[in-house]
Structure formats: C-alpha cells, structure tokens
Amino acid sequence: MKITLKDGNSLDIPAGQTVGSALSAFGLKLGPDILAAKVNGRAVDLSSALTEDAEVAPLLFDSAEGREVYRHSSTHIMAQAVKEVFPTAKLTIGPAIADGFFYDFDYERPFTPEDLEKIEARAKDIIKRALPVKRAELSKPDAVKFFQDREEAYKVELIQGLAEGQTITVYGQGEFTDLCRGPHLPTTGHVGAFKLLNTAGAYWRGDERNPMLQRIYGTSFPTQAELDAHLARLEEIKRRDHRKVGKELDLISISDEIGPGLVLWHPKGATIRLLIENFWRDQHIQNGYELVYSPHVAKLDLWKTSGHVDYYRENMFAPMTVEIRRTGNRLSV
Ligand SMILES: [Zn+2]
Numbered sequence: 001m002k003i004t005l006k007d008g009n010s011l012d013i014p015a016g017q018t019v020g021s022a023l024s025a026f027g028l029k030l031g032p033d034i035l036a037a038k039v040n041g042r043a044v045d046l047s048s049a050l051t052e053d054a055e056v057a058p059l060l061f062d063s064a065e066g067r068e069v070y071r072h073s074s075t076h077i078m079a080q081a082v083k084e085v086f087p088t089a090k091l092t093i094g095p096a097i098a099d100g101f102f103y104d105f106d107y108e109r110p111f112t113p114e115d116l117e118k119i120e121a122r123a124k125d126i127i128k129r130a131l132p133v134k135r136a137e138l139s140k141p142d143a144v145k146f147f148q149d150r151e152e153a154y155k156v157e158l159i160q161g162l163a164e165g166q167t168i169t170v171y172g173q174g175e176f177t178d179l180c181r182g183p184h185l186p187t188t189g190h191v192g193a194f195k196l197l198n199t200a201g202a203y204w205r206g207d208e209r210n211p212m213l214q215r216i217y218g219t220s221f222p223t224q225a226e227l228d229a230h231l232a233r234l235e236e237i238k239r240r241d242h243r244k245v246g247k248e249l250d251l252i253s254i255s256d257e258i259g260p261g262l263v264l265w266h267p268k269g270a271t272i273r274l275l276i277e278n279f280w281r282d283q284h285i286q287n288g289y290e291l292v293y294s295p296h297v298a299k300l301d302l303w304k305t306s307g308h309v310d311y312y313r314e315n316m317f318a319p320m321t322v323e324i325r326r327t328g329n330r331l332s333v
Contacts (some may be wrong), residue, residue, distance in 0.1 A: 003050060006038075006057035010152050013050065020046035020186070023058055032190050032222070034058045036069045036183045037122045043069065045135055047184040061222050071096035071131065073185040074194060074220040080176035081122035082216070086115075090152040091178065092213055099230065100219030104202050106154065107214045116216065120196045130189025131173040135182060143168040147179065150312060154204065155179050193227035194220045197234075 001017075004010045005026045012023050019037045023046070028034065036043055038060040043065050046061050048055075074095035082105055091286040094103030105111075111119070138146060138161060140159060147155035159168060172284045173188050185191065196218040206209035210309055221227040221319065238244070246252040251269030255263065265273060284291065300319050303309045308316060 001050060004053075004055045006055060006305070014249065016049050017183060018047050018049055019056060022050055022056055028058060031193070033060055035060060035066050035185055035190065038065070043183050045133075046186050047135065048183075061187050069183055069251055070186060070191070071101040071220060072180075072224075073188070074191050074218065075101035076133075076171065076173065076176070076180070076184070077123050077126050077188050077191060077194070078119065078196065078218055079103050079105075079178060080188075081119045083176060084126075085118050089214075090154055091152050093158070094178075100197065100217060102215050102217045103214045104204070104213040106204070106211055107141055108216070109214075110201065111214050111216060114119075116196045120218075123194055123196070126174070126188050127191050127194060128189070129174065130187045132187050132311060133171055133184045134284045135184070136170050136172065137167045138170060140164065140166065140168060143170065143179065146170070146177075150177075178320060191220050193223040194218070195222045195227055195231070208293045218262055325331045 002010055002017045003013045003022050005023075011025055013025060017025075019039060019129055020034075023034065023037060024030055029316050030046065036047065038044070038059055039045055039048070039054050040055045041055075043059060047252050047328055054272055059069060060072055072095070075096065078101070079091055082103070083091070086105075086107060087109070090106035092106060093103040094101065103206070140162060143159045144156055147153075147159065155178075160289075162168060167178065169181060170177050171182055171184055174179075192218060196216060198217050200215045200217070202213050202215040204213055219227070221230060243254075247267065249268065250271065252266060254260065255264060258264065281291070297320075300309070302329060303316070322329075
C-alpha cells in the first residue's frame with residue numbers, strides 16, 4: 001500500500017495499519033499537536049485503518065478543520081461531565097462553532113453559575129483521566145436499542161431520522177458514549193485549556209413548540225495563554241458592544257413599544273450616521289460612481305428570478321398583497 005505524505009514523501013506500508021502509525025512511520029511525533037488526519041482529503045480519526053493507496057496529512061489546531069475536531073471533542077467532554085454531575089440530564093446535540101462549542105441538554109431547570117463551575121471542574125478531571133476515545137459502528141436497530149437502554153430519547157429520535165441501512169457511528173470515552181460521525185481526538189487528554197462560558201435556552205430542533213433545552217457554551221485551546229488571550233478579546237468585544245456604547249453615549253435606543261432590533265437614532269447618533277453617510281457618498285462620487293435608488297420591496301416575481309424565494313423563503317418576510325387602485329388588480333409583492 002503506497003501512502004504519500006502531503007509534502008510528497010511516499011512509503012510502502014502494510015494494509016490495515018492505522019493512520020496514526022502511518023504518520024509515525026514518516027517520522028511525525030504523535031504528541032498532543034496532531035489531532036486527527038486527512039486521508040484523501042477526508043478528515044478521519046488517527047485510529048482509522050488505511051486500506052488502500054492514499055495521501056495523508058496531519059490535522060493540527062492551526063486549521064479550521066483541526067479546530068473543529070478539537071472543539072467537537074471538547075463538547076463531548078462537557079457532555080460527559082454533565083452526565084456525571086447531573087445523571088438525569090438528557091443528551092441532544094453538541095456541535096463545534098466558531099471559537100468554541102455548545103451542547104444542548106434537556107434538564108429540569110436552567111444550569112446556574114455554580115452548576116457550570118461543577119461541570120467545568122469535572123470536565124477538567126475527565127481531561128486529566130486522558131480516556132481513549134473509541135469509535136464503534138452500529139446498525140440502525142442496534143443504535144436505537146443502545147440509546148433506548150440509556151433512556152436517551154433525543155438520540156433515539158435522531159437515529160430514527162437517519163436513512164435505513166446506514167452505518168451509524170458512536171464514540172465512547174470511559175463510561176460515556178455519544179452518537180457522532182466524528183472524527184475525534186485520540187484521547188480526552190489531548191485538550192489543553194478548557195473553559196465554560198455561559199448558558200442559554202434553546203428549543204429542540206429550533207422549534208418553539210418543542211421542549212426548551214439548556215444550552216451550555218464553552219471553548220478550548222491548546223494552551224492556557226491562548227485561552228486567556230481569547231477571553232480578553234471577548235471582554236473587549238463586550239466593552240465595545242453597540243447596545244452598551246449606544247446607550248451610554250446617548251446615541252441610540254431600542255423601545256419595546258416599537259420592537260426589538262428597531263433602532264431609534266438620538267441627535268448625537270443621527271449626527272454620526274449623517275457624517276458616515278456623507279463620507280460614504282462623497283467617496284463614491286469622487287471615485288466616479290453615480291448614485292441610484294431602488295425600492296426596499298419588490299414584486300414576488302423578482303425574488304423568484306433571483307432565487308431568494310427557493311432558497312431563503314423561511315428567512316424572508318411573508319409577501320404582502322397590495323391594492324393597485326388604478327386597475328383594481330391585486331399585486332403580491
Ligand atoms: Zn462528536
């Protein structure tokens with residue numbers, strides 16, 4: 001089996017070897033830096049077996065895909081910690097997001113700041129345990145039974161929504177197992193600095209008719225210094241929040257009577273807006289642009305032609321029916 005490292009080096013490696021051992025054969029040290037690997041462009045676990053000629057590349061924290069594996073494994077660690085501290089909490093889903101991760105749990109009440117401290121302490125303990133993360137494949141009926149036995153109804157619902165005959169993968173670490181496509185870090189000990197940030201309510205599948213879930217946000221980085229820098233950046237963002245600054249400087253306000261997100265510009269805010277608009281207009285004119293104005297609403301047909309209706313209908317305002325007095329026709333815009 002010919003395995004090529006991304007830099008062009010090739011080695012003949014017996015079939016069935018793991019991706020991790022192939023990377024070692026190229027002289028790469030499998031320390032905490034190597035999180036997973038790409039095989040022919042697909043992200044996989046280091047423990048996955050190589051069965052045919054392939055190009056391999058290590059996945060590190062410096063790539064978006066590497067960070068996703070890292071944060072995704074971090075959210076499994078948080079979920080394990082929640083299940084250890086609050087065994088009646090039910091698992092739902094927990095993705096990696098930009099700069100961190102979250103997990104939604106069905107629990108009888110919102111998690112308090114004291115709960116988060118306990119969960120974070122337990123997660124750090126799980127990291128210290130350096131539990132190997134193991135992938136297993138299950139048939140759909142076996143996967144349903146597995147999560148039914150564990151009284152994880154949301155996982156059962158997710159599995160039932162998957163195609164028949166599809167192989168389902170689960171990942172285990174210690175006593176904790178979660179439904180997941182992967183890939184993951186080789187052990188829980190591969191996570192360096194770990195921090196839970198805040199909680200929020202979220203509906204199952206984003207639908208307000210469904211149960212309200214308890215979401216926990218967190219983040220993780222290879223080193224404490226990187227985590228500290230990120231937390232400092234979050235503080236700076238909070239300090240500059242337009243809702244805070246706008247109120248403190250008497251620039252804008254938002255009123256419940258008018259509606260959330262609908263901004264009232266006070267004289268000072270309106271002055272800033274005017275200056276910016278004038279600057280923007282002058283720059284365009286100086287650079288040879290001409291100005292045009294178009295309406296904010298248009299006939300539905302226009303949004304059909306543009307493709308908006310097909311792709312973004314649920315994010316668009318519903319069409320209005322407008323009376324055209326001159327002809328008596330009704331026009332849907
Ligand atoms: Zn996962």
